[in-house]
Structure formats: structure tokens, C-alpha cells
């Protein structure tokens with residue numbers, strides 16, 4: 464598959480999902496994962512930014528995390544940059560509805576060209592959450608291009624798909640070919656999704672060093688509960704996970720997860736890897 468064909472496949476995949484994408488907010492597993500990410504962002508990221516920071520939501524999709532930053536920091540301004548028009552349309556409508564549309568710019572484009580598209584701009588914070596660096600053609604180059612858009616001292620925050628989790632997940636549903644492929648660093652969770660780049664600690668460390676970034680946080684989560692097949696879809700949840708996360712269990716599991724997410728060496732166990740990196744001042 465050529466790069467263009469791959470981009471078309473990614474765009475097609477997300478354009479079909481755009482309208483219902485935010486239904487993931489109703490799945491207990493994603494609620495847990497999002498609450499952990501929000502907590503990590505408050506502790507490790509927001510506390511280090513000026514009040515009126517400028518952000519770049521790279522592969523921002525329907526604006527779930529643009530909303531988070533715009534609402535947590537009412538003086539912030541941002542750019543949501545995404546490949547898929549339909550995802551951006553959902554994000555724009557959300558910004559209008561929630562009253563921060565005047566502080567966020569929406570740009571359609573391929574992250575392969577983000578340097579040219581945003582030439583002359585600079586950001587205190589750039590972030591890419593949930594598989595964005597899985598889907599770009601050349602993640603090592605994308606990190607360099609995004610790093611170049613950071614102000615000195617600016618932060619790059621990523622939430623990346625784990626190679627180990629992808630292999631574990633596919634073994635668990637009996638898809639050994641996919642598990643073997645995942646261990647080569649490229650794989651997927653369902654047979655309708657395009658293959659993604661998958662990450663381990665070594666690749667993450669190398670790609671940040673090559674982009675001249677200093678890694679301040681390298682963690683991973685969730686660690687104690689993993690998504691089932693149903694959680695890879697927009698609707699429905701794996702029955703067992705619904706039961707496990709029911710009632711007060713949700714808060715208890717959240718508390719355990721939140722405690723272990725900073726444990727030394729935990730990163731590789733996470734379903735996703737979480738990083739906070741800094742462009743040296």
C-alpha cells in the first residue's frame with residue numbers, strides 16, 4: 464500500500480466513525496482510562512504551563528482533549544489539526560456548543576505536512592492522544608516536526624499504543640497471526656482498522672532523543688484492567704468489564720490505577736504509553 468493509499472484508508476476509517484465517535488465516552492473502560500489521563504494531565508502538564516498557553520492538538524479528532532484543555536484553562540488558545548474532515552466537523556460543533564470556539568482554530572491536514580501548514584506558529588504545548596502516532600506514516604519525523612513548533616521549554620505530550628498490549632490482546636482473542644505481526648511493531652486490534660505503529664519504551668526514548676526532546680515522564684496506563692474486544696468498537700462494552708467496573712468498584716480501581724501509574728518501570732505494562740517531553744529552553 465502506498466503512503467497516499469494508507470492515508471485514504473485512515474481517512475475513510477475515521478470519516479465513518481466521526482458521528483458516533485464520542486459514544487466512547489459512555490464506555491466504562493474508556494471512562495476509567497480518560498479519568499486517568501485527565502488526572503495525569505492536571506498533575507504533570509497543566510501545572511507546568513502559563514495560564515494563557517497556546518496548544519496544538521495533533522490528530523485532535525472530535526476534540527475530546529481540545530475540550531479538556533480549553534475548559535480547564537479558560538485563557539488558553541489552540542489549534543486542532545486533523546486529517547479527517549468529518550472528525551473536525553464534530554469538534555467544531557462541540558466547541559460552539561461549549562462556548563470556546565473563539566479560542567480554537569480547526570485545520571484539516573496531514574501531520575506529515577504540519578511543519579509547513581503551521582509555519583511561523585509556536586506552541587507551549589503539543590499533544591497527540593489515542594493512536595495518532597500509530598496512524599501517521601513516519602512517526603519519528605512527525606515528532607521532529609511537532610517538536611520544531613514548540614517554544615523553548617514547550618511540552619510534547621503523547622498517549623501511544625503499546626506493542627505488548629497489542630500482542631496480548633490478539634493472543635487473547637485467538638488471532639495469533641495478528642499477535643506475531645504486532646510484535647514487529649506494526650499491528651491492529653480489529654480487522655476493519657488500518658495497521659498502526661506500535662511502541663515500546665526503547666522506541667519512545669530513541670524517537671524523543673532524535674527530536675532533541677527531553678523525556679520528563681514515561682509511564683503507561685491502565686495497568687490493572689485491559690480493554691476487551693468490545694471496547695475497540697464505538698458501542699457496547701465487554702460484559703465482564705462492565706461488571707468489574709460497576710458501582711463503587713470504579714472509584715476503587717481508579718484509585719489503584721492512579722497509584723501505580725507512577726510506579727518505576729510500569730510503562731511497558733500499560734495498555735497505552737504516556738509521555739511528557741520538553742523542548743530544552
Ligand SMILES: C[S@@+](CC[C@H](N)C(=O)[O-])C[C@H]1O[C@@H](n2cnc3c(N)ncnc32)[C@H](O)[C@@H]1O
Nearest residue numbers: 522523524527545546547550573574592593598
Ligand atoms: C483514534 S483518533 C483520536 C482522536 C483524539 N486525539 C482523541 O484522543 O480523541 C485518531 C485521529 O488521528 C487522525 N489522524 C490519523 N492520521 C493522521 C495524520 N496523518 N494526520 C493528521 N491526523 C491524523 C484521525 O483522523 C483521527 O481523528
